[in-house]
Amino acid sequence: MEQFSVLAPDQWQALERAHQDRVSRYADPYLARRSAGRKHPVEDFLFTYYTQKPGQLRRWHPGAGTVLLGPPAAARSSWKHYRTLDDGELAGLGIAAGTSAVTVDRAAFLADRRDAVVFADVILRGTAARPAQFGCFGLHEWAMVYHQDRFDLRHEYLQLRLGSKGTDKVVEDNRIRCTHFDAFRFYTPDATPLNELEPTRENQRQLEQPGCLHANMDLYKWAYKLTPALPSELVMDCFELSWRVRAMDMKASPYDLAEWGYPPIRIETPDGKADYVARQRAFAQEAAVLRSRLTAALHTATAVEERDVDHARTA
Template identity: 40%
Template sequence: MKILLINESTWRQHAKAHQEKVDHLTTEWRQYSASGKKHPTLDFLFSYYNLKINRLRLWSPGPDITLEGEHDGSLLFGHYSQSKKHCQLNPERYPKQRLKNFKWISQLLKQTSERIPVFNCYGVHEWSMIYKSDSKRHEQLPLRVSTKTLDNFVESTPCQCTHFDAYRFFTDDASPLIQHPLSRENQEEYEQSGCLHANMDLYKWAYKLYPFMTGDLLLRCFELAIQCRYLDMQASPYDMSEFKMEPIAVDTSQGREKYISEQHRLKKIADPIRTELANAYDNFIAICNKESTI
């Protein structure tokens, strides 16, 4: 396998640009956090998804790269080995015990790409999470619709949800309304590329492999997750006006058309990322398999 050598000046520029981009993308979230306030859209990216921002800021060139010079706080300490003149990802830190899970993730990504996308779910999952419930998932947010409107939308909209990690938060009354009951065991059968949450989860699959893939790919997944989460909350029954977010009223025909349009736009962004991410997993699996035969 050919190992690419990057000079110190070049890789430090990449590391700095990576950190600056993370800081830019998280400016609003950090401002809210510093004031002790929650942001219902951006907090999700650091609560449901568990990659800490300090780790997100650390750049990686991927496993096939050798860097000239000494590594510092721009890279993930412990994951890099150091010689007198070079540093690179340390093969002893390769999570080989997770190869079985990595193979499953790679397969899931490929099968998701191959399956026919669904564009008529209308974001009903967020509504189903509070259907006929006395509590809300976001207690600090008021609803923008009446309870009657919420119930009518859930009951009149065929539940086409294909994402288990959304379905598992449905209320007990909403769960039976789904057309295809979902489980962790049948996730590979239903996950499809039109799904907002499946595209958001590309960020999760990216950081599970990190730093054994490029920082550039990680940040593209993070940017996509931000866009998906904004659409998620815009189409929800919550009033997001405090956060200057225009609602996408999926309980109306115009709102449903807007939601579908956004689904198509985000799928177009996600498709090449999903392919690149599957390739990154396969590349890392191949590296580990080759090392095990040496």
């Protein structure tokens, strides 16, 4: 029988309000900018690149294995991957028959999302098992604008800190070895052959490594893709790490963002490279803790079977 923890209305509604306040600090300014037709090169990213929208992020979930009591919880019975407890389950928890009580429907969630669960587990555990690489210096962002005068401008409202020729020279003078497909796929055509690796969606599970800023930002993606089975507090911990990693990623980019409040990490210099690696290592340590929490929560919430993971890892 499934094991539950139980939250009374005042308990879970306090958690819900705290979560919504936490989300609002990030979502409200983005929504205001969007309404005004303004862009922010750093702080819009998590809402525009990733598929989780502010309204979805604001919706609080306790995670699988938690029962929410009270009439306000009853509205969740119509939410996807939620269910109402029957009187037999209520009796087993010492709760009076007829009490409004809902929980995440593990079976329905797994029926719909098993492939996503298994793939996330493969990525999370595979990444954790590999040695971290700290020699990329954020050059993926530079490769995305290499020879940009020949191609469509990326972030056309931003200026390049070193100009086009200076940016191109940094790309040409450095070794580029990006392991992350979702960065590599945005390279300009002229930059693509300069990368020493050829990341693809198919080899992603073999290449992801824990020093990569984008792999660490993607902890947020894996967390929200497992909503509502994972608790929203964990999702937001991943979101906030991703937010800070994005800020570093853009500080090290070729763009001049000083007027936006983001002074550059000058990776074209030895001191800048050292600064980048120090920050990258610190984020890798933070991400390792979150990656471990995510993996543990995934298994607790879904009880994904090892044989499915082994098959997906070798597929």
